[in-house]
Every structure is written in C-alpha cells, then in structure tokens.
Amino acid sequence: MSGYGSAxxxxxxxxxxxxxxxxxxxxFLAAIAVMLGLGGLAGILVRIELLTPAKALVDEHGYNRxxxxxxxxxxxxxxVPAIPATxxxxxxxxxxxxxxxxxxxxxxxxxxxxxxxxxxxxxxxxRGGVDSGWTIYPPSGESSPDSVAIVLGxxxxxxxxxxATAANFIATIHRHRAPxxxxxxxxxxxxxxxxxxxxxxxxxxxxxxxxxxxxLGLGGGDLFVRLHLRWFYAHAxxxxxxxxxxxxxxxxxxxFARKNALSYRALVLxxxxxxxxxxxxxxxxxxxxxxxxxxxxxxxxxxxxATSLAVAxxxxxxxxxxxSIAPRTPLLYGLAFVFFLFFGVASGVGLAAGGLxxxxxxxxxxxxxxxxxxxxxxxxxxxxxLHFWFPKMTGRMYxxxxxxxxxxxxxxxxxxxxxxxFLLGNAGMPRRSPxxxxxxxxxxxxxxxxxxxxxxxxxxxxxxxVGALRWGAPAEPNPWGAGGLEWATSSPPPPENFEKxxxxxxxxRDLSRVP
Amino acid sequence: xxxxxxxxxWLPGGASPGxxxxxxxxxxxxxxxxxxxxxxxxxxxxxxxxxxxxxxxEPARRIVAPLALEVAFAAAPLAxxxxxxxxxxSRSAAVLGAPADAIDxxxxxxxxxxxxxxxxxxxxxxxLVVPARRPVRLLVxxxxxxxxxxxxxxxxQQDALPGRTATTWFEADRAGTYPIxxxxxxxxxxxxxxxxxxxxxxxxxxxxxxxxxxxxxxxLDLARQGERVMVTQGCARCHSSTGERGQGxxxxxxxxxxxxxxxxxDVLCDEGYITESMMxxxxxxxxxxxxxxxxxxxxxxxxxxVAIIEYIKSLRGAGVxxxxxxxxxxx
Numbered sequence: 001m002s003g004y005g006s007a008x009x010x011x012x013x014x015x016x017x018x019x020x021x022x023x024x025x026x027x028f029l030a031a032i033a034v035m036l037g038l039g040g041l042a043g044i045l046v047r048i049e050l051l052t053p054a055k056a057l058v059d060e061h062g063y064n065r066x067x068x069x070x071x072x073x074x075x076x077x078x079x080v081p082a083i084p085a086t087x088x089x090x091x092x093x094x095x096x097x098x099x100x101x102x103x104x105x106x107x108x109x110x111x112x113x114x115x116x117x118x119x120x121x122x123x124x125x126x127r128g129g130v131d132s133g134w135t136i137y138p139p140s141g142e143s144s145p146d147s148v149a150i151v152l153g154x155x156x157x158x159x160x161x162x163x164a165t166a167a168n169f170i171a172t173i174h175r176h177r178a179p180x181x182x183x184x185x186x187x188x189x190x191x192x193x194x195x196x197x198x199x200x201x202x203x204x205x206x207x208x209x210x211x212x213x214x215x216l217g218l219g220g221g222d223l224f225v226r227l228h229l230r231w232f233y234a235h236a237x238x239x240x241x242x243x244x245x246x247x248x249x250x251x252x253x254x255x256f257a258r259k260n261a262l263s264y265r266a267l268v269l270x271x272x273x274x275x276x277x278x279x280x281x282x283x284x285x286x287x288x289x290x291x292x293x294x295x296x297x298x299x300x301x302x303x304x305x306a307t308s309l310a311v312a313x314x315x316x317x318x319x320x321x322x323x324s325i326a327p328r329t330p331l332l333y334g335l336a337f338v339f340f341l342f343f344g345v346a347s348g349v350g351l352a353a354g355g356l357x358x359x360x361x362x363x364x365x366x367x368x369x370x371x372x373x374x375x376x377x378x379x380x381x382x383x384x385x386l387h388f389w390f391p392k393m394t395g396r397m398y399x400x401x402x403x404x405x406x407x408x409x410x411x412x413x414x415x416x417x418x419x420x421x422f423l424l425g426n427a428g429m430p431r432r433s434p435x436x437x438x439x440x441x442x443x444x445x446x447x448x449x450x451x452x453x454x455x456x457x458x459x460x461x462x463x464x465x466v467g468a469l470r471w472g473a474p475a476e477p478n479p480w481g482a483g484g485l486e487w488a489t490s491s492p493p494p495p496e497n498f499e500k501x502x503x504x505x506x507x508x509r510d511l512s513r514v515p
Numbered sequence: 516x517x518x519x520x521x522x523x524x525w526l527p528g529g530a531s532p533g534x535x536x537x538x539x540x541x542x543x544x545x546x547x548x549x550x551x552x553x554x555x556x557x558x559x560x561x562x563x564x565x566x567x568x569x570x571x572x573e574p575a576r577r578i579v580a581p582l583a584l585e586v587a588f589a590a591a592p593l594a595x596x597x598x599x600x601x602x603x604x605s606r607s608a609a610v611l612g613a614p615a616d617a618i619d620x621x622x623x624x625x626x627x628x629x630x631x632x633x634x635x636x637x638x639x640x641x642x643l644v645v646p647a648r649r650p651v652r653l654l655v656x657x658x659x660x661x662x663x664x665x666x667x668x669x670x671x672q673q674d675a676l677p678g679r680t681a682t683t684w685f686e687a688d689r690a691g692t693y694p695i696x697x698x699x700x701x702x703x704x705x706x707x708x709x710x711x712x713x714x715x716x717x718x719x720x721x722x723x724x725x726x727x728x729x730x731x732x733x734x735l736d737l738a739r740q741g742e743r744v745m746v747t748q749g750c751a752r753c754h755s756s757t758g759e760r761g762q763g764x765x766x767x768x769x770x771x772x773x774x775x776x777x778x779x780x781d782v783l784c785d786e787g788y789i790t791e792s793m794m795x796x797x798x799x800x801x802x803x804x805x806x807x808x809x810x811x812x813x814x815x816x817x818x819x820x821v822a823i824i825e826y827i828k829s830l831r832g833a834g835v836x837x838x839x840x841x842x843x844x845x846x
Binding site: 055059060061063064131132133135227257258259260262263265266299300303306307310311313314315317318320321322323324325326327335338339342343346347349350352353355356358359361362363423424426427428429430431432433434435437440443481483 | 524525526527533536537540541544548551552555556558559562563566567568569571573574575576577578579580584585588589592593596597599600602603604606661663665667668670671672673674683694696697698699700702703704705706707759760
C-alpha cells in the first residue's frame with residue numbers, strides 16, 4: 001500500500017531538509033551503505049595483499065594505510081552508527097506508537113554531523129595517509145599529526161552526532177510512548193536502543209576527554225592512562241553496536257517464530273547487563289600493558305558481559321520452543337548473528353582469561369574475535385533488519401528465493417573469511433603485518449577466498465533489494481504476520497506514521513498479530 | 516593427543532612449561548566451546564524442525580518461562596564462566612610470576628629494533644641469547660612508541676610502553692631458535708621488527724658468556740659466514756639481497772658503486788664505507804632513506820664485520836650465491 005507516497009513532499013530539497021525521522025533514516029541508510037562498500041573494498045585489498053607471504057600489492061606504509069582505512073571506515077562509519085541511525089531512527093517512533101522523534105530537526109542534524117565526520121575521516125585517510133590503525137594509539141599514531149588531527153576532528157563530529165541521537169532516543173522513549181505502553185511493554189528493539197543510548201551518553205563524555213588530551217596537545221600524559229581512556233570509549237562504542245543488533249535478532253526471532261519471548265524480562269535485563277558491563281570491561285584490551293592483578297580484576301566485568309549475552313542467547317533459543325517457525329531470510333540472518341556472536345563471545349572469554357589473553361593479544365586471534373562479533377554478528381543483524389523492515393520502509397516485497405540465494409554465500413563467506421584467522425593467531429602471527437611465515441599461506445588463501453564469496457553475496461543482496469524497489473510486489477501493512485505497532489500502519493507509513501493514534505494494550509509483545 | 520590438538524589448532528610447538536600451562540587452558544576452552552556449540556545450535560536446529568510452520572494461518576502461542584528457568588539461564592553460564600576465569604587466573608599466575616632463580620634480561624623496543632641487555636653489561640640486537648632449562652625474566656620497555664614483545668613458541672607476550680617497565684618470563688625446554696615478533700603497530704617498520712630467541716645448552720651458554728659463541732661453522736667460506744651473520748644480526752630485515760627496496764638499501768650490486776647521500780658528496784661504497792655504515796650508520800645516510808639503523812659498534816666482532824663485507828662483495832652483480840640459510844637471507 002504505497003498510496004501514501006503522494007502525501008510526502010517531493011524533490012531533493014524535501015529530502016535534504018526533511019524533519020521526518022523516516023526520511024532521515026533512509027538518508028542514513030544510503031550513506032552508511034556507501035561506507036560499507038568503501039570499507040569492505042579496503043578489507044578485500046588487505047586480504048589480497050596477504051595472499052602471499054611476501055609483500056605483493058603495496059609496501060609496509062601502504063599496507064598500514066589500507067588496514068587503517070578498512071578499520072576506521074567500518075568501525076566509525078558503519079558498525080557503530082549502522083543499526084541505531086537507520087533502523088533506530090526509522091522504527092523507534094513507529095514501535096512505540098509515536099508520530100515523530102522528540103527532536104525531529106536534531107535527527108536531521110545528526111545526519112549532517114555524520115556526513116561531515118565521514119568526509120573528514122575520508123580526507124584524513126586518503127589525502128593525509130593516516131597509517132596508525134583504527135586504534136590510533138599515541139604516540140606512534142601521531143606520526144602524521146595533521147592528518148590524524150583531521151581524522152580526530154571527524155570522530156569528534158561523529159561522537160557529537162551519536163550523543164545527539166542517543167539524547168533524542170531517550171527523550172522520545174520517555175515522552176512519546178503511545179497511551180497504554182509502559183516501559184515493560186516496549187519491544188525488545190526499543191529496549192536495546194534505550195540501553196545503548198544510556199551507554200552512549202556516558203561513554204562519549206570520556207571520549208571527549210580522550211580527544212581533548214590528544215587534540216589539544218595535552219598528550220604528554222602517561223601512555224598507559226591514555227590507552228585506558230581510549231578503550232573505555234572504544235570498547236563501549238563497539239558494544240553499543242552489539243546491543244541494538246541483539247535487539248534486532250530478538251525482533252526477528254519473535255516475528256518468525258510467531259511467539260512471545262520466552263522471558264521478556266530476561267531479554268531486557270540482558271540488554272541492560274551488556275550495556276552496563278560494557279562500561280566497565282574495557283580493561284581486557286590493555287592486559288598486555290598491565291599487571292596480572294589488572295588482568296584478574298578486569299576479567300570480572302568481562303564475565304558479566306558474557307553472562308548477559310548467554311542469557312540473551314538462551315532466551316532466543318527457548319523462544320523457538322512451541323513456536324510456529326517460518327525459516328525466512330530475515331530469521332536466517334538473525335540466527336547467523338547468534339552463530340557468529342557465539343564464537344565471538346567464546347573467543348572473547350579466552351582473551352579475557354589472563355594466560356590465554358597474553359598469548360593472543362596483538363595476534364590475528366583478536367582480529368578473528370572481533371570480526372566474528374562485528375562482521376559475522378553485527379553485519380548479519382544489519383542485513384536481517386534490512387530484509388525484515390524493507391517492505392515497511394519501501395512498500396515493496398523482495399524475492400524470497402533470490403534473497404536466500406544471496407544470504408547463502410554471505411554466511412559461507414563470513415565463515416571462510418574469519419574462522420581461519422583464529423588459527424593464524426594461534427600460530428602467533430602478529431596483526432598489521434603484510435609479511436608472514438610461508439607455512440601460514442593456506443590459511444590466508446582460504447580467508448581471501450572467503451572475502452570474495454562474502455563480497456559476491458553482498459553484491460547479490462544489494463541487487464535483490466534494489467531490484468525489489470522496481471519490480472517488487474506492493475507490501476501489505478503486515479506481510480510477516482508480526483506483532484508490533486510498526487506493522488499496524490501502512491507500508492510505507494504515512495508522514496504522521498499512524499492514521500489515528502494507536503493504543504498499546506499491556507504486554508504488547510505477547511499479542512502477536514495473525515493475519 | 517597433545518600433538519594432535521597442537522596441529523589441529525596450528526599452535527607452534529610449545530617449548531616451555533608456561534606454554535604447556537596455557538595450552539591446557541586453550542584445549543579446555545576449545546573443547547568446551549565445541550561441546551556448547553553442538554548442544555546450543557543442535558537444540559536450535561531441532562526446534563526449527565520440530566516447530567516448523569505448517570500453514571500461514573497457524574496461531575501465535577504464548578509460553579512464559581518459569582522463574583527457575585530464568586535463573587538457570589543466568590546461573591549456568593555464569594558458573595561455567597567463573598570456573599573458567601578461576602582456572603585462567605590460577606594458570607596466568609603460573610605464567611606471569613617468575614621464579615626466584617630466574618636470570619634477568621632487559622628488553623628494549625625502539626623503531627624498529629629489539630635490543631637485549633644482559634646482567635654482565637653485554638647487549639645484542641634482534642637476538643635474545645638465553646640458557647635452556649633456566650627461567651629467564653624479561654624486563655620489557657620501549658624507548659619511543661608502543662611495541663609488543665611476543666615469542667609465540669613460549670606463549671609469551673608483553674606490551675612495551677615508553678616510561679614503564681613490565682615483566683614476563685619463560686623457560687626454554689630445549690636449545691634452539693624461536694621467532695620474536697612485534698605485536699603492536701609501531702610505524703612503517705612494524706612488520707620487520709622481528710628477531711629470535713637463541714636458547715643454548717648450558718655448556719654453550721657458558722661459552723657464549725665468555726665471548727666464544729656462536730662460532731661460525733668451519734665449513735663455510737667467509738661470504739657464507741657473512742650471510743649467516745646478516746640473518747642472525749637482523750641486517751636482512753631491512754637490507755635485501757635481491758634488489759628489493761626495504762627499510763634500508765639493498766645489498767645487491769652495492770659494492771663498488773658510487774652512492775648518493777642525503778647530505779654531502781657522493782661516496783664510493785667500499786670496505787671503509789660499509790664498516791662506517793655499520794658502526795656509525797646515521798652519518799652518511801643513502802639518499803631516500805631515514806637514519807633509523809642502530810649502531811653495531813661493540814655488537815659484532817671484527818671477524819663478523821669482515822664476513823658481512825665479504826658477503827656484500829659477493830653480491831656485486833651476476834652470480835649471486837645460492838642461499839645457505841633456510842628461506843634465504845631475504846626479508
């Protein structure tokens with residue numbers, strides 16, 4: 001029912017100056033997809049360089065620049081903003097029965113902060129040749145101070161944008177819920193956005209302190225302290241990306257199992273637990289810099305983090321019990337998220353254990369660990385969300401068969417690209433080195449092949465969705481028979497979201513709608 | 516069984532008691548992960564099959580977990596994780612606390628060299644010489660930026676921070692050589708900041724302390740000895756023998772050539788210039804290169820200096836000698 005298309009203003013200016021959260025979200029989606037392409041391309045080049053044990057494509061400096069571009073673009077411009085800025089902005093008001101975000105123009109402003117931040121990061125990378133890795137550890141990270149300053153300025157813009165988004169979400173959740181919707185009636189995805197926004201508000205402030213130390217030349221401070229400050233933010237930032245991904249996975253499982261969550265409160269508490277623990281578990285990034293006692297202490301919040309994730313995972317599996325399960329593409333992406341998250345967390349438990357962490361820290365094992373979480377996990381959740389809410393956002397259905405055909409190589413590619421990297425780490429190969437002992441070549445060849453399969457699958461998925469914009473059948477308001485207020489309005493929704501103000505009955509999540 | 520697990524996991528042969536302790540923990544985590552994954556994803560697969568949707572109009576169902584199940588969902592993983600954490604802490608104490616009879620070696624990282632200082636005042640670059648079967652405590656620090664000192668064979672890794680000294684330790688089971696890597700990005704030369712631990716049998720170590728080891732193998736001619744010194748002293752990390760550009764100029768065809776310098780008039784590359792460049796490398800820097808090479812004054816013997824010069828002379832042009840070192844003296 002895309003009849004509402006005519007209710008929207010037309011023209012480029014109406015998009016660029018929109019105060020409609022749905023249009024802001026679509027602007028974000030377009031920009032973020034471009035960044036995923038750029039960062040992914042840099043990743044493929046890194047993998048091609050590593051096909052042979054000797055230098056091949058680029059020299060050491062070129063290699064340092066390549067993986068810096070890959071990491072910075074994908075972490076700062078994809079992983080952290082992807083789900084909140086697109087699906088958060090689009091769905092948060094719809095899911096709580098609101099007509100808009102609390103601060104509509106602020107939402108548009110966050111998009112321009114993103115564009116400005118992205119431009120600065122890209123200029124710093126391309127023109128300035130930043131080669132410090134996405135971690136930008138001082139002082140070697142400051143070897144090209146001007147371009148690093150441009151990148152840090154870009155990150156500051158992104159941080160401000162993220163802070164504004166978080167404040168907008170928090171205000172909207174507190175002030176704009178539909179009548180009858182209490183905090184404990186909110187869908188899991190809304191809870192995940194709420195938890196992650198609270199973390200963002202706290203962590204961004206510390207990030208600002210860290211940036212000030214570097215940017216204002218107060219960097220004479222102790223490197224040890226600065227490493228801690230840096231990871232306090234970066235660790236929380238990465239987990240603020242995982243909590244919304246967990247929220248997405250919850251929605252996918254509820255919708256396609258056509259069931260209530262086995263335990264709603266366990267799910268909500270697990271999100272809060274992940275968010276809270278992410279604020280105190282940064283220390284496991286700096287194990288090798290500190291003492292045994294630090295390692296033991298920082299292991300404790302890491303345990304809480306892993307436990308929270310385990311509670312969520314067990315609740316997801318338990319939710320399938322007694323369900324009416326349709327194994328559609330979005331659900332399979334959701335389960336792929338659970339799959340990679342499992343191995344990401346299991347390896348994280350190893351990294352948080354003193355002796356093993358000392359072996360793996362700084363090797364490819366760490367690369368495998370966080371790619372399981374952000375590439376395998378977070379990217380899968382993003383794709384699941386994209387397919388699940390695509391009919392709602394565009395008013396079109398995509399081809400289920402072709403979507404599955406694209407999903408298969410994405411899953412296989414992720415497995416091939418990242419699981420061999422655990423073994424590279426076991427073998428002791430350091431990160432960020434274009435050369436390596438010849439015995440490790442087979443593992444790199446498998447991983448490179450995986451990156452190509454993954455890229456082919458992503459291109460296929462993009463083709464399926466873009467094709468659906470043109471040839472897809474019109475989408476019903478609730479094509480999946482899912483619960484949730486976003487399905488109680490047309491696809492796409494009218495500018496004011498709902499024809500008449502919706503009312504949420506208690507325990508909304510338990511009222512799965514059946515067509 | 517240990518060997519099979521090691522091969523399966525691509526672990527370098529564990530060559531120290533610490534490595535065995537860590538590998539036990541590794542095997543425990545690996546097996547626990549596999550068992551948990553089989554149970555968890557097996558359950559998901561079974562539920563997907565058992566509760567597969569039969570018709571589009573199948574109604575939604577409502578099932579709420581009892582409190583006991585919710586508690587179990589939290590308690591079971593927490594118990595497993597706490598148990599593993601306890602095991603990890605007890606093992607890491609074994610790994611990180613050096614025994615009292617350990618000998619001390621100071622490890623200094625700088626762009627892009629590992630230097631080792633021994634109690635008797637001696638020092639080496641790139642190559643850490645230790646006795647086998649004797650605990651060695653490493654005092655790790657950096658002179659410039661963050662570095663990471665790692666010896667995979669011993670499962671040892673310690674970040675090197677400027678202005679701080681951290682300790683770690685290992686004990687080599689057997690005489691042999693074990694690769695050293697830098698595991699923290701430290702600039703352009705990060706990937707060439709490698710070295711090796713040379714663990715010597717106690718008798719050999721005593722001879723090394725007296726300055727008589729490692730003796731060049733007698734069957735080698737001078738140029739081949741030079742190639743071996745080049746590898747063991749780390750020259751090959753920056754200077755290729757193949758014409759490939761590294762951190763420093765290639766040795767191929769260098770001898771007898773006129774060399775353009777960063778500063779000052781051109782210089783003929785002869786025995787004198789090569790020796791000066793080893794002992795005082797920042798004075799006459801070849802055009803296009805940075806003065807990042809450490810001085811080898813006092814670190815290599817006169818005989819080794821001559822051997823290196825002879826090796827460079829052997830690379831004058833055609834007839835590059837076949838490599839004697841596994842993998843060749845190439846970066």
